[in-house]
Every structure is written in structure tokens, then in C-alpha cells.
Amino acid sequence: MSRRKFITNTFLGSIATSSIGFNLNDSNLKKFSVPRIISTWNHGLGANKVAWTNLKDGKGGLTAVEQGVRVSEDDPNERSVGLGGLPDRKGNVTLDACIMDKNNDCGAVSFLQNIKNPISVARLVMEKTPHVMLTGKGAYDFAIEQGFKSENLLTEKSKEDWLKWLEKSNYKPTINIENHDTISMLLIDSNRDIFGACTTSGAAWKIHGRVGDSPIIGAGLFLDNDVGAAAATGLGEAVIRTAGSAMVVEIMRQGASPLEACKEVVNRISKIHRNRPEWEYLQVGFIALNKNGEHAGYSLKKGFNYALKDDENEKMIDANFKIK
Numbered sequence: 001m002s003r004r005k006f007i008t009n010t011f012l013g014s015i016a017t018s019s020i021g022f023n024l025n026d027s028n029l030k031k032f033s034v035p036r037i038i039s040t041w042n043h044g045l046g047a048n049k050v051a052w053t054n055l056k057d058g059k060g061g062l063t064a065v066e067q068g069v070r071v072s073e074d075d076p077n078e079r080s081v082g083l084g085g086l087p088d089r090k091g092n093v094t095l096d097a098c099i100m101d102k103n104n105d106c107g108a109v110s111f112l113q114n115i116k117n118p119i120s121v122a123r124l125v126m127e128k129t130p131h132v133m134l135t136g137k138g139a140y141d142f143a144i145e146q147g148f149k150s151e152n153l154l155t156e157k158s159k160e161d162w163l164k165w166l167e168k169s170n171y172k173p174t175i176n177i178e179n180h181d182t183i184s185m186l187l188i189d190s191n192r193d194i195f196g197a198c199t200t201s202g203a204a205w206k207i208h209g210r211v212g213d214s215p216i217i218g219a220g221l222f223l224d225n226d227v228g229a230a231a232a233t234g235l236g237e238a239v240i241r242t243a244g245s246a247m248v249v250e251i252m253r254q255g256a257s258p259l260e261a262c263k264e265v266v267n268r269i270s271k272i273h274r275n276r277p278e279w280e281y282l283q284v285g286f287i288a289l290n291k292n293g294e295h296a297g298y299s300l301k302k303g304f305n306y307a308l309k310d311d312e313n314e315k316m317i318d319a320n321f322k323i324k
């Protein structure tokens with residue numbers, strides 16, 4: 001039995017009724033434009049642009065996603081990524097990031113402080129160590145050894161916001177664009193090889209030492225070059241509880257479209273969090289891309305968007321959502 005047929009035949013559950021499915025026949029391959037890049041939130045537009053230039057300059061998909069998300073890491077006005085990220089409740093900016101390539105090679109850093117570009121450190125963890133993730137002081141020491149500069153990432157603006165937060169010290173992350181803007185980028189190149197990157201300063205006002213979904217391969221980001229890729233933004237704990245991005249990819253493997261797969265995982269998150277205290281402020285969003293170049297975004301609540309770049313498009317897309 002051919003692999004394609006096997007995938008179709010093992011297509012499970014309710015999604016089995018879909019007509020969209022994962023179907024790599026020749027007409028579909030022509031229909032969907034590659035290369036193609038999608039990234040979470042508004043800052044995805046600028047990040048996509050740089051990733052696209054890198055790709056067109058022949059730098060390869062991995063460098064493209066790395067350089068793309070660095071745009072957000074470098075921007076002090078992006079308050080959830082890199083320099084200027086909102087700190088934890090002790091006033092420390094702590095960063096999480098991961099990167100993954102078409103061969104399932106991956107690297108990550110978590111709880112990294114004073115290094116502006118965690119995504120590049122994550123890439124070096126992947127390329128220069130036998131490990132997947134370095135954390136905290138160990139990640140910092142590794143970055144310094146590799147020539148990264150130590151710098152203060154707490155900008156005056158973020159410090160001001162933190163001091164204001166301390167007055168009430170109420171941990172209730174604000175949903176959507178105001179607060180959850182991890183950048184996750186997924187890229188399919190002209191050979192239909194897939195790459196991904198994800199970087200964040202995590203939830204503002206978190207407990208010192210907290211690590212979210214974003215540096216965890218399978219939670220904040222996952223790809224399988226035979227199937228597609230997915231990435232998450234939003235409340236990391238909810239994404240980890242459901243192995244979010246890996247699950248989206250597995251559901252696509254069973255035949256679901258990117259949209260169907262994102263929806264299925266958001267539904268699971270919704271079900272298991274309905275009676276939890278964080279339900280009130282819970283937001284999660286996924287983006288997904290399959291081997292055809294089909295893409296989608298879907299979130300629990302209204303307000304999530306993602307940026308698309310390909311030969312014809314450079315635009316924001318409002319994601320579908322479950323709850324208004």
C-alpha cells in the first residue's frame with residue numbers, strides 16, 4: 001500500500017468526513033503556492049519579510065526562520081519577545097525559544113536571561129551540542145561562550161509597567177494582542193521542506209523560573225517534514241497540557257486540514273479548561289501549515305491573527321475562533 005493511500009485509509013474519527021483532507025495529488029501540489037511563510041500576530045509581517053529575503057537570497061529555510069523572528073526579538077516595542085519583553089514578577093526578563101528543521105533536528109533555550117536573541121542560541125544548541133535544550137544559567141554560559149553579548153533587556157517602559165503591576169500584583173494575563181505575542185514562524189520552501197521557530201519572553205508577571213510552551217518541542221512548536229508544522233501562542237500551560245503543536249501535526253497526519261487540526265486541539269483545550277480558574281482569561285491560538293502549503297490559524301477566543309507571505313501575498317489574516 002502506498003504511503004499516501006495509507007494516510008488516507010487511517011484517517012480517523014469525526015474528521016474522517018472531511019473532504020479537504022491531506023491529499024498530495026498532483027493537482028493539489030500545483031494549486032498551493034510555495035514557498036510560503038506564516039507567523040503569529042502583527043509583528044509577523046516584518047518578520048516574514050526578513051525571512052522571505054533570506055530565503056530568496058538562498059540562505060536556506062533554517063536561517064530564514066531564525067533571522068525572521070530575530071526582528072521581533074530586536075524590537076524593544078515588542079513587549080512579549082526579546083529586548084523589552086515584559087518581566088516576571090521579580091523584574092527579570094526571562095526568554096524561551098526553540099527552532100526545528102526538516103530533519104527533526106531541534107534546539108531550544110529556556111529561562112535565558114540577558115541575551116537578546118535566544119533563537120540564535122537555540123540554533124547553536126541544535127548545531128553544536130548533543131542536546132536539545134539548555135536552560136537558565138547553563139544556557140547563558142553557553143551563549144557567552146559562543147560569543148553572545150550580555151545585556152540588560154528590561155527597558156524603561158517594561159520596568160514602568162512592572163512597577164505598576166506590583167501595586168496590585170494580580171496575576172491574570174491579558175488575552176490577545178495586548179499581551180500574548182510570542183512569535184512563531186512556520187516556513188515551507190520551494191522543495192516543500194519545512195522549518196519553524198518560536199521565541200518569547202513568556203507570560204508577563206509569571207513566577208520567577210516559570211517556563212511556558214514556547215521552548216518545548218511538541219508544545220510551542222512541532223513539525224514533521226512528511227506532514228506539516230504547527231505552532232502556538234497564548235497561555236503556555238494550556239498548550240503544554242495538551243501537547244498542542246505535536247497534536248495538531250498528528251491530526252493533520254491522519255488526514256485533517258490545518259484548520260480542522262487546529263480546531264480539534266483548541267476544542268480539547270477548551271474542554272479540559274472549562275472548570276479551571278484560568279478559564280476566565282484563557283487564550284490560545286495555533287497556526288498550522290501542511291505539506292501542500294495549505295495554512296490556517298485558529299484560536300479559543302476572538303482576536304488572534306497571523307501574517308502570511310508568499311509570492312502573491314503579504315498580509316494579515318484574522319484567525320477563526322471558537323468563542324466570541
Ligand code: ASP
Pocket residue numbers: 080179180181182200201202203211212213214232233234235236237
Ligand atoms: N505562549 C507564551 C507562554 O505561555 C505566551 C505567549 O504566547 O504570549 O509563555
